[in-house]
Amino acid sequence: MKRIFKIIGMLFLALVFIVCLAAAYVHFSGIPTYETQKINLVVEVTPERVARGQKMATALCIECHMGEDGKLSGKKLLDVPTEFGEIYSRNITQHPEIGIGNWSDGELYYLLRTGIKKDGQYIPPYMVKFPNAADQDLFDIIAWLRSDKLALQPSEKEAQETKTSLLTKFLCRVAFKPLPLPNKVIVRPDTTDLLGLGSYLVNDIYHCADCHSADFKTNNEMNPSLSVGYLGGGNPLLNLKGEVIKSSNITFDETGLASYSIDDFKTVMLTGKRKNGEQLKYPMIPYAQFSPKELEAIYAFLQTVPKIKSKN
Numbered sequence: 001m002k003r004i005f006k007i008i009g010m011l012f013l014a015l016v017f018i019v020c021l022a023a024a025y026v027h028f029s030g031i032p033t034y035e036t037q038k039i040n041l042v043v044e045v046t047p048e049r050v051a052r053g054q055k056m057a058t059a060l061c062i063e064c065h066m067g068e069d070g071k072l073s074g075k076k077l078l079d080v081p082t083e084f085g086e087i088y089s090r091n092i093t094q095h096p097e098i099g100i101g102n103w104s105d106g107e108l109y110y111l112l113r114t115g116i117k118k119d120g121q122y123i124p125p126y127m128v129k130f131p132n133a134a135d136q137d138l139f140d141i142i143a144w145l146r147s148d149k150l151a152l153q154p155s156e157k158e159a160q161e162t163k164t165s166l167l168t169k170f171l172c173r174v175a176f177k178p179l180p181l182p183n184k185v186i187v188r189p190d191t192t193d194l195l196g197l198g199s200y201l202v203n204d205i206y207h208c209a210d211c212h213s214a215d216f217k218t219n220n221e222m223n224p225s226l227s228v229g230y231l232g233g234g235n236p237l238l239n240l241k242g243e244v245i246k247s248s249n250i251t252f253d254e255t256g257l258a259s260y261s262i263d264d265f266k267t268v269m270l271t272g273k274r275k276n277g278e279q280l281k282y283p284m285i286p287y288a289q290f291s292p293k294e295l296e297a298i299y300a301f302l303q304t305v306p307k308i309k310s311k312n
C-alpha cells in the first residue's frame, strides 16, 4: 500500500515539474512572432478621407493611445484586466523612430487587418483589429494617421514596454492568433441597406461585441456573432480606478434594450444618458460622432440579434 502512495507521490511531483517547465517555457519565450507579408499600398491623403478616418479614430484609437502630452504618444491601459498583464499602448505619432513615421501604408494596413506589426510581433486582442472592414475605411484611418492633426505630430515621449502576463502568453499559443488577410476587396455596405449597415458598424468597425459579450477570453475576433453571450453583456470591464463595471445587455430582451425607443437609443448613444437619466460609466464612451442614419441602422440591427436574458 505504502509503495503505491510513494509511486503516486512521485508521479505527481513529476507532473508538477513538467507543468512548471511548460509554464517557464511559455513565460520566457513570450508571445510568438509571425512572418509578415509585404503589401504595396499608397493611400492618398485627402480632406474627406482624413475627416472620415478621424470620425472612426475618435471611437477606436484616440482613447487608448492618448498620452499625457495631448498627442498619441501612448499610455498605460488602466482598464485592461490585470490578469492580462501591465499593458502600454505605443507612440503612434508621426515621429520617425519613436512613433510610426517610418511605417509604410502597407505595414499599417497589415497590422490593422491581422494584428501583426512590421517586425513580426503580434498584438493580442487588447488592440482592435479589422479583418472584415471595408478597404476604404482602413485607408481612411491610415490617411488620418498621416494627417496634419495636432495629436499626430511627432512626440518625443516613448511609451513604456508592455509586460504581458503568463495567461496572455499562454492564450497567445492556444487561442489568440493573428487574423487572416481577406482574399478579396471588401466594399462598404450600401447605405440603403439599413440592417447590413448596422451589422457592419456593430461587428466590423466599432467592435461593440468585444465589450458587450460575456468575456474577452471567449470572444470571437473573426466572427463576433460567435462570441459567447453575443451582445448579452456581463463582461467584467474595468474603469480607470480598476473597479469592475459590467457591460450592459444590448439585445432587445426585457433585461436589455427592449424598452428603448429609437429616440431613447439615440440619446444614450450620443450623450451617454440612460432613459432614467443616469450617466453611463466608463469604459462606455458616448459616440457623439454617429449620424442619425448610423444610429437607426445600429438600432435596427440590434433588434434582429438573438435575445439573451441577463441582467448585469
Ligand code: HEC
Residues within 6 Å of the ligand: 057, 060, 061, 062, 064, 065, 077, 087, 088, 089, 090, 091, 092, 099, 100, 111, 117, 123, 126, 127, 128, 141, 145, 162
Ligand atoms: C484598447 C486599446 C487600443 C485601441 C482601441 C487601439 N490600440 Fe493601437 N495599440 C494598443 C496597444 C496596447 C499597443 C501596443 C501593443 C504592444 O506591442 O505591446 C498598440 C500598438 C499600436 C501600433 C503599433 C505601434 C508600434 O510602434 O509598435 C499601431 C500602429 C497602433 N496601435 C495603431 C492603432 C490605431 C490606428 C488604432 C485605431 C484604429 C488603435 N491602435 C487602437 C492599444 C490600442
Ligand code: HEC
Residues within 6 Å of the ligand: 201, 202, 206, 207, 208, 209, 210, 211, 212, 237, 245, 246, 247, 248, 249, 250, 268, 269, 274, 275, 279, 280, 281, 282, 283, 284, 285, 287, 298
Ligand atoms: C470599451 C467597452 C465598450 C464598447 C466598445 C462599447 N460599450 Fe456599450 N457599454 C459598455 C459598458 C461598460 C456599459 C455599461 C455602463 C454602465 O453600467 O454605466 C455600456 C452600456 C451601453 C448601453 C446602455 C444600455 C443600458 O444599460 O441602459 C448601450 C445602449 C450601449 N452600451 C451600446 C453600445 C454600442 C451600440 C456599442 C458599439 C457601437 C458599444 N456600446 C460599445 C462598454 C462598451
